[in-house]
Amino acid sequence: MSRRAPEPEPQAGSGRVRLVVANWKLHHTHLEAIAFLERLWHLLDVEDYRRAEIAICPAFTALRSAQLTIETDGMPYRLGAQDVFWEPSGAYTGEVSVPMLAKLDVKYVIVGHSERRRLFGETDDVVAKKAAAVASGGLVPIVCVGEVAEERAGGTTEAVLERQLDTVLTTYPVEALGELVIAYEPVWAIGSGTPATPEDAEHVARFLRDRLARRASEAVAARVRILYGGSVDVGNAVAFLAQADIDGLLVGGASLDPERFAQLLGGRPRIASTS
Numbered sequence: 001m002s003r004r005a006p007e008p009e010p011q012a013g014s015g016r017v018r019l020v021v022a023n024w025k026l027h028h029t030h031l032e033a034i035a036f037l038e039r040l041w042h043l044l045d046v047e048d049y050r051r052a053e054i055a056i057c058p059a060f061t062a063l064r065s066a067q068l069t070i071e072t073d074g075m076p077y078r079l080g081a082q083d084v085f086w087e088p089s090g091a092y093t094g095e096v097s098v099p100m101l102a103k104l105d106v107k108y109v110i111v112g113h114s115e116r117r118r119l120f121g122e123t124d125d126v127v128a129k130k131a132a133a134v135a136s137g138g139l140v141p142i143v144c145v146g147e148v149a150e151e152r153a154g155g156t157t158e159a160v161l162e163r164q165l166d167t168v169l170t171t172y173p174v175e176a177l178g179e180l181v182i183a184y185e186p187v188w189a190i191g192s193g194t195p196a197t198p199e200d201a202e203h204v205a206r207f208l209r210d211r212l213a214r215r216a217s218e219a220v221a222a223r224v225r226i227l228y229g230g231s232v233d234v235g236n237a238v239a240f241l242a243q244a245d246i247d248g249l250l251v252g253g254a255s256l257d258p259e260r261f262a263q264l265l266g267g268r269p270r271i272a273s274t275s
Protein backbone atom coordinates (compact mmCIF):
# COMPACT_ATOMS: atom_id res chain seq x y z
CA MET A 1 0.00 0.00 0.00
CA SER A 2 1.57 3.26 -1.05
CA ARG A 3 0.32 6.58 0.32
CA ARG A 4 1.91 9.83 1.35
CA ALA A 5 2.27 10.76 4.99
CA PRO A 6 2.72 14.36 6.12
CA GLU A 7 5.88 15.57 7.84
CA PRO A 8 5.64 15.81 11.64
CA GLU A 9 4.90 19.35 12.79
CA PRO A 10 6.97 21.28 15.33
CA GLN A 11 5.27 21.85 18.69
CA ALA A 12 3.67 25.23 19.02
CA GLY A 13 5.59 26.42 22.08
CA SER A 14 9.07 24.98 21.66
CA GLY A 15 9.39 24.51 17.90
CA ARG A 16 10.78 21.04 18.56
CA VAL A 17 9.40 18.05 16.65
CA ARG A 18 8.23 15.24 18.90
CA LEU A 19 10.03 11.94 18.57
CA VAL A 20 8.64 8.57 19.64
CA VAL A 21 11.15 5.73 19.50
CA ALA A 22 10.44 2.01 19.58
CA ASN A 23 13.34 0.13 21.12
CA TRP A 24 12.68 -3.52 20.43
CA LYS A 25 15.76 -4.69 22.37
CA LEU A 26 16.37 -8.44 21.77
CA HIS A 27 13.00 -9.09 20.12
CA HIS A 28 11.68 -9.63 16.59
CA THR A 29 13.35 -11.45 13.71
CA HIS A 30 13.61 -9.70 10.35
CA LEU A 31 10.37 -11.39 9.25
CA GLU A 32 8.58 -10.19 12.36
CA ALA A 33 9.95 -6.71 11.76
CA ILE A 34 8.45 -6.63 8.26
CA ALA A 35 5.08 -7.84 9.56
CA PHE A 36 5.16 -5.23 12.35
CA LEU A 37 5.86 -2.36 9.96
CA GLU A 38 3.14 -3.40 7.51
CA ARG A 39 0.65 -3.66 10.36
CA LEU A 40 1.59 -0.31 11.91
CA TRP A 41 1.31 1.34 8.50
CA HIS A 42 -2.18 -0.10 8.21
CA LEU A 43 -3.21 0.99 11.72
CA LEU A 44 -2.07 4.60 11.82
CA ASP A 45 -3.93 7.47 10.19
CA VAL A 46 -2.12 9.83 7.90
CA GLU A 47 -2.90 12.49 10.51
CA ASP A 48 -1.08 10.51 13.21
CA TYR A 49 2.17 11.29 11.46
CA ARG A 50 1.78 15.00 12.00
CA ARG A 51 2.06 14.59 15.77
CA ALA A 52 5.44 12.96 16.04
CA GLU A 53 8.39 11.57 14.18
CA ILE A 54 8.36 7.80 14.68
CA ALA A 55 11.59 5.82 14.87
CA ILE A 56 11.89 2.05 14.97
CA CYS A 57 15.01 0.45 16.44
CA PRO A 58 15.13 -3.25 15.57
CA ALA A 59 18.00 -5.66 16.11
CA PHE A 60 20.87 -5.30 13.63
CA THR A 61 19.67 -8.42 11.79
CA ALA A 62 16.35 -6.76 10.93
CA LEU A 63 17.68 -3.40 9.75
CA ARG A 64 18.03 -4.29 6.07
CA SER A 65 14.55 -5.81 5.85
CA ALA A 66 13.07 -2.86 7.70
CA GLN A 67 14.88 -0.43 5.40
CA LEU A 68 13.50 -2.14 2.28
CA THR A 69 9.98 -2.33 3.69
CA ILE A 70 9.99 1.34 4.64
CA GLU A 71 11.41 2.37 1.28
CA THR A 72 9.15 0.17 -0.83
CA ASP A 73 5.93 1.40 0.75
CA GLY A 74 7.08 4.97 1.33
CA MET A 75 6.49 4.65 5.06
CA PRO A 76 7.36 7.73 7.13
CA TYR A 77 9.23 5.76 9.80
CA ARG A 78 12.84 6.54 10.66
CA LEU A 79 15.18 3.69 11.27
CA GLY A 80 17.30 3.47 14.40
CA ALA A 81 19.94 1.12 15.76
CA GLN A 82 20.25 0.03 19.37
CA ASP A 83 24.01 0.33 19.62
CA VAL A 84 27.16 0.92 17.56
CA PHE A 85 30.95 0.80 17.79
CA TRP A 86 32.96 4.03 17.55
CA GLU A 87 35.57 2.93 14.99
CA PRO A 88 34.51 3.03 11.32
CA SER A 89 36.22 -0.26 10.43
CA GLY A 90 39.02 -2.56 11.52
CA ALA A 91 39.75 -5.73 13.45
CA TYR A 92 36.83 -5.54 15.88
CA THR A 93 35.07 -8.88 15.66
CA GLY A 94 31.35 -8.67 16.21
CA GLU A 95 31.04 -4.92 16.02
CA VAL A 96 28.95 -2.70 13.71
CA SER A 97 30.06 0.79 12.66
CA VAL A 98 28.40 4.13 11.96
CA PRO A 99 29.16 4.04 8.19
CA MET A 100 27.57 0.58 7.99
CA LEU A 101 24.43 1.91 9.66
CA ALA A 102 24.39 4.99 7.45
CA LYS A 103 24.30 2.75 4.35
CA LEU A 104 21.09 1.23 5.73
CA ASP A 105 19.44 4.66 6.03
CA VAL A 106 19.66 4.52 9.79
CA LYS A 107 19.09 7.98 11.25
CA TYR A 108 19.15 7.40 15.01
CA VAL A 109 21.42 5.32 17.21
CA ILE A 110 20.65 4.60 20.86
CA VAL A 111 23.81 4.87 22.93
CA GLY A 112 24.34 4.35 26.62
CA HIS A 113 21.15 2.47 27.28
CA SER A 114 21.22 1.32 30.89
CA GLU A 115 21.19 -2.31 29.74
CA ARG A 116 24.41 -1.67 27.83
CA ARG A 117 25.91 0.09 30.84
CA ARG A 118 24.81 -2.52 33.38
CA LEU A 119 25.08 -5.81 31.45
CA PHE A 120 27.93 -4.99 29.07
CA GLY A 121 30.05 -2.73 31.23
CA GLU A 122 29.76 0.44 29.15
CA THR A 123 31.27 3.38 31.00
CA ASP A 124 30.50 7.07 30.56
CA ASP A 125 33.64 7.34 28.43
CA VAL A 126 32.54 4.54 26.13
CA VAL A 127 29.13 6.16 25.76
CA ALA A 128 30.77 9.50 24.96
CA LYS A 129 32.96 7.91 22.27
CA LYS A 130 29.96 6.26 20.66
CA ALA A 131 27.86 9.42 20.77
CA ALA A 132 30.66 11.47 19.17
CA ALA A 133 31.21 8.84 16.47
CA VAL A 134 27.51 8.76 15.62
CA ALA A 135 27.28 12.54 15.34
CA SER A 136 30.53 12.81 13.36
CA GLY A 137 29.14 10.24 10.94
CA GLY A 138 26.07 12.37 10.30
CA LEU A 139 23.65 10.27 12.34
CA VAL A 140 21.84 11.29 15.51
CA PRO A 141 22.59 9.63 18.84
CA ILE A 142 19.87 9.10 21.40
CA VAL A 143 21.98 9.31 24.54
CA CYS A 144 20.39 7.52 27.48
CA VAL A 145 20.94 8.83 30.98
CA GLY A 146 19.31 7.82 34.23
CA GLU A 147 19.83 6.90 37.84
CA VAL A 148 19.44 3.51 39.52
CA ALA A 149 17.11 3.08 42.50
CA GLU A 150 19.92 3.38 45.08
CA GLU A 151 21.11 6.65 43.58
CA ARG A 152 17.60 8.00 43.65
CA ALA A 153 17.15 6.90 47.28
CA GLY A 154 20.50 8.44 48.15
CA GLY A 155 19.56 11.79 46.62
CA THR A 156 22.29 11.68 43.98
CA THR A 157 20.10 11.61 40.87
CA GLU A 158 21.18 15.03 39.63
CA ALA A 159 24.86 14.35 40.24
CA VAL A 160 24.62 11.10 38.27
CA LEU A 161 22.82 12.76 35.37
CA GLU A 162 25.28 15.62 35.35
CA ARG A 163 28.21 13.22 35.18
CA GLN A 164 26.64 11.15 32.40
CA LEU A 165 25.69 14.20 30.32
CA ASP A 166 28.88 16.19 30.89
CA THR A 167 31.07 13.28 29.80
CA VAL A 168 29.23 13.15 26.48
CA LEU A 169 29.40 16.93 26.00
CA THR A 170 33.17 16.97 26.55
CA THR A 171 33.95 15.26 23.24
CA TYR A 172 30.77 15.85 21.27
CA PRO A 173 31.15 17.78 17.96
CA VAL A 174 29.92 21.28 18.72
CA GLU A 175 28.29 21.83 15.32
CA ALA A 176 26.02 18.81 15.87
CA LEU A 177 24.90 19.65 19.40
CA GLY A 178 21.51 21.01 18.38
CA GLU A 179 20.52 17.67 16.82
CA LEU A 180 21.39 15.66 19.90
CA VAL A 181 18.61 13.62 21.50
CA ILE A 182 18.75 12.76 25.19
CA ALA A 183 16.57 10.08 26.73
CA TYR A 184 15.97 10.27 30.45
CA GLU A 185 15.38 6.72 31.59
CA PRO A 186 15.33 6.18 35.33
CA VAL A 187 16.72 2.65 35.51
CA TRP A 188 14.24 1.58 38.19
CA ALA A 189 11.36 2.47 35.85
CA ILE A 190 12.54 0.36 32.90
CA GLY A 191 10.38 -2.70 32.39
CA SER A 192 9.09 -2.41 35.95
CA GLY A 193 5.55 -1.22 35.28
CA THR A 194 6.31 1.70 37.60
CA PRO A 195 7.11 4.79 35.55
CA ALA A 196 8.32 8.07 36.98
CA THR A 197 5.52 10.55 37.47
CA PRO A 198 5.20 12.96 34.54
CA GLU A 199 6.02 15.80 36.97
CA ASP A 200 9.22 14.12 38.18
CA ALA A 201 10.24 13.35 34.61
CA GLU A 202 9.59 16.98 33.64
CA HIS A 203 11.68 18.16 36.59
CA VAL A 204 14.61 16.06 35.36
CA ALA A 205 14.11 17.12 31.73
CA ARG A 206 14.23 20.76 32.88
CA PHE A 207 17.36 20.03 34.86
CA LEU A 208 19.02 18.47 31.80
CA ARG A 209 18.00 21.41 29.60
CA ASP A 210 19.41 23.88 32.12
CA ARG A 211 22.62 21.89 32.22
CA LEU A 212 22.83 22.02 28.41
CA ALA A 213 22.35 25.78 28.53
CA ARG A 214 25.24 26.13 30.97
CA ARG A 215 27.59 23.65 29.28
CA ALA A 216 26.74 24.52 25.66
CA SER A 217 24.39 27.45 25.03
CA GLU A 218 20.80 28.60 25.44
CA ALA A 219 20.29 28.03 21.71
CA VAL A 220 21.47 24.44 21.93
CA ALA A 221 19.36 23.81 25.04
CA ALA A 222 16.29 25.09 23.23
CA ARG A 223 16.84 22.74 20.28
CA VAL A 224 17.88 19.47 21.92
CA ARG A 225 15.05 16.97 22.21
CA ILE A 226 14.64 15.24 25.54
CA LEU A 227 12.68 11.99 25.69
CA TYR A 228 11.31 10.08 28.64
CA GLY A 229 11.57 6.28 28.83
CA GLY A 230 10.64 3.71 31.46
CA SER A 231 7.31 1.82 31.52
CA VAL A 232 5.68 4.12 28.99
CA ASP A 233 2.38 2.70 27.80
CA VAL A 234 -0.95 3.63 26.24
CA GLY A 235 -2.31 4.96 29.53
CA ASN A 236 0.52 7.37 30.38
CA ALA A 237 2.09 8.48 27.06
CA VAL A 238 -0.08 11.56 26.72
CA ALA A 239 0.70 12.75 30.26
CA PHE A 240 4.45 12.61 29.59
CA LEU A 241 4.08 14.37 26.25
CA ALA A 242 2.07 17.12 27.89
CA GLN A 243 5.18 18.25 29.81
CA ALA A 244 6.91 21.32 28.43
CA ASP A 245 10.42 19.86 28.36
CA ILE A 246 9.58 16.32 27.30
CA ASP A 247 9.72 16.06 23.52
CA GLY A 248 9.06 12.41 23.06
CA LEU A 249 9.24 8.88 24.36
CA LEU A 250 11.61 5.92 24.30
CA VAL A 251 9.36 2.90 24.44
CA GLY A 252 10.41 -0.69 25.15
CA GLY A 253 7.77 -3.29 25.97
CA ALA A 254 4.82 -1.29 24.67
CA SER A 255 6.46 -0.95 21.24
CA LEU A 256 6.62 -4.67 20.48
CA ASP A 257 3.04 -5.19 19.43
CA PRO A 258 1.84 -3.02 16.53
CA GLU A 259 -1.70 -2.66 17.91
CA ARG A 260 -0.41 -1.47 21.29
CA PHE A 261 2.19 0.82 19.78
CA ALA A 262 -0.31 2.28 17.31
CA GLN A 263 -2.68 3.05 20.15
CA LEU A 264 0.14 4.71 22.06
CA LEU A 265 0.94 6.83 19.02
CA GLY A 266 -2.52 7.74 17.94
CA GLY A 267 -4.85 6.15 20.41
CA ARG A 268 -7.31 8.21 22.41
CA PRO A 269 -6.77 10.57 24.00
CA ARG A 270 -4.63 11.49 21.05
CA ILE A 271 -1.17 12.96 21.34
CA ALA A 272 -2.53 16.05 19.59
CA SER A 273 -4.66 16.85 22.62
CA THR A 274 -1.53 17.90 24.53
CA SER A 275 -0.64 20.85 22.31
Ligand SMILES: O=C[C@H](O)COP(=O)(O)O
Pocket residue numbers: 023113185189190191192229230231232250251252253254
Ligand atom coordinates in the same frame (compact mmCIF):
# COMPACT_ATOMS: atom_id res chain seq x y z
O1 LIG B 1 14.49 1.71 25.68
C1 LIG B 1 13.45 1.57 26.30
C2 LIG B 1 13.43 1.58 27.73
O2 LIG B 1 14.41 0.78 28.29
C3 LIG B 1 12.09 1.42 28.35
O3 LIG B 1 11.68 0.09 28.37
P1 LIG B 1 10.19 -0.21 28.86
O4 LIG B 1 9.27 0.69 28.06
O5 LIG B 1 9.97 -1.65 28.55
O6 LIG B 1 10.13 0.12 30.31
